Amino acid sequence: xxxxxxxxxxxxxSSSTVSYVLSGKRTISEETRRRVERAVAELGYxxxxxxxxxxxxxxxxxxxxxxxxxxxxxxVMMEVVTSVTVAxxxxxxxxxxxxxxxxxxxxRRVAVSGLADGVVLMDGAPGDERVExxxxxxxxxxxxxxxxxxxxxxxxxxxxxxAVCADHLADLGHAEVAFIADAxxxxxxxxxxxxDRARERGLRFVHRxxxxxxxxxxxxxxxxxADRPGTTAFVVQNEGAIGPLLGLLxxxxxxxxxxASVVALCPDRVAGRHTPRLTSVAGPTADLGRVAVELLxxxxxxxxxxxxxxxxxxxxxxxxxxxxxxxxVDGMRFAVQT
Numbered sequence: 001x002x003x004x005x006x007x008x009x010x011x012x013x014s015s016s017t018v019s020y021v022l023s024g025k026r027t028i029s030e031e032t033r034r035r036v037e038r039a040v041a042e043l044g045y046x047x048x049x050x051x052x053x054x055x056x057x058x059x060x061x062x063x064x065x066x067x068x069x070x071x072x073x074x075x076v077m078m079e080v081v082t083s084v085t086v087a088x089x090x091x092x093x094x095x096x097x098x099x100x101x102x103x104x105x106x107x108r109r110v111a112v113s114g115l116a117d118g119v120v121l122m123d124g125a126p127g128d129e130r131v132e133x134x135x136x137x138x139x140x141x142x143x144x145x146x147x148x149x150x151x152x153x154x155x156x157x158x159x160x161x162x163a164v165c166a167d168h169l170a171d172l173g174h175a176e177v178a179f180i181a182d183a184x185x186x187x188x189x190x191x192x193x194x195x196d197r198a199r200e201r202g203l204r205f206v207h208r209x210x211x212x213x214x215x216x217x218x219x220x221x222x223x224x225x226a227d228r229p230g231t232t233a234f235v236v237q238n239e240g241a242i243g244p245l246l247g248l249l250x251x252x253x254x255x256x257x258x259x260a261s262v263v264a265l266c267p268d269r270v271a272g273r274h275t276p277r278l279t280s281v282a283g284p285t286a287d288l289g290r291v292a293v294e295l296l297x298x299x300x301x302x303x304x305x306x307x308x309x310x311x312x313x314x315x316x317x318x319x320x321x322x323x324x325x326x327x328x329v330d331g332m333r334f335a336v337q338t
Contacts, residue, residue, distance in 0.1 A: 002044060014135055064096065082289070083288065087289060121139060135151065141153045142155065152298075152299060153312070160317060175329070177204070179194060204228075210241055212238060212241060221244075239264075242262075242274060245262065246275075261329075266278070298312070
């Protein structure tokens with residue numbers, strides 16, 4: 001049976017482009033339209049017949065591609081896996097796990113065989129070959145791809161999380177802030193959100209990435225205090241740097257939160273195990289899996305009806321939890337007087 005993917009390959013375009021030509025829902029160049037129509041005629045492709053066949057062959061299985069790491073336990077990842085599984089069962093689907101060590105071949109095997117009706121891919125990244133493979137099936141990314149055409153995506157709103165950090169510290173009267181990022185996993189969207197809101201609120205800030213080691217954190221802290229001795233608040237998006245930073249603040253004679261405030265972008269379980277307990281900004285992790293399944297079911301339902309699935313992007317709002325690590329700048333010994 002000729003598939004939409006076969007037409008796309010013959011025409012030298014993406015599957016989504018073929019869908020747009022057939023549905024007329026988007027403007028496509030005349031040259032591209034002619035190539036697609038010629039491929040449809042040559043292959044004898046019938047969209048509505050394909051939709052009916054798809055509905056008849058549903059497996060009621062969703063594939064979940066999981067970034068398992070050998071020798072490591074990832075509680076956040078497991079929370080997402082659990083939420084995907086629970087949500088899928090509510091819609092009558094079972095879940096097939098595919099580990100990332102299988103690479104593109106594992107995903108290609110599932111897509112070609114029809115074993116799963118749709119795919120949820122965790123940790124999809126720009127340039128990831130697996131993301132390209134998913135354009136020929138119904139799929140949802142947990143994470144935002146560089147080119148999400150033909151897919152739906154759900155992710156935390158990292159830019160909003162950065163803005164929440166800036167607002168919280170500005171509301172407490174802080175004027176000098178340091179943003180400590182993870183050099184191995186920089187979150188540009190968080191920094192961009194923080195930077196934009198900091199400028200709106202009149203915060204001076206310095207951005208310094210470091211590794212997840214005491215030595216790297218210590219070097220970064222030393223440079224920050226040398227360059228900005230009036231720094232009274234720290235935003236940390238690097239779980240490995242949190243403990244060392246708290247220790248370095250103590251040894252420098254700064255008490256948290258009386259002399260320095262610390263906001264961490266981390267899960268609540270991490271924020272609660274430090275002393276003092278950390279004010280934190282986190283996304284609703286369990287909602288990632290639930291929303292991913294909802295988006296995928298909507299795509300599958302549309303395809304089964306012979307309709308073009310809608311590409312959706314859902315960004316989940318961050319949650320600020322105020323604990324003992326942040327306080328007002330009034331009376332701080334190291335605050336810059338303005």
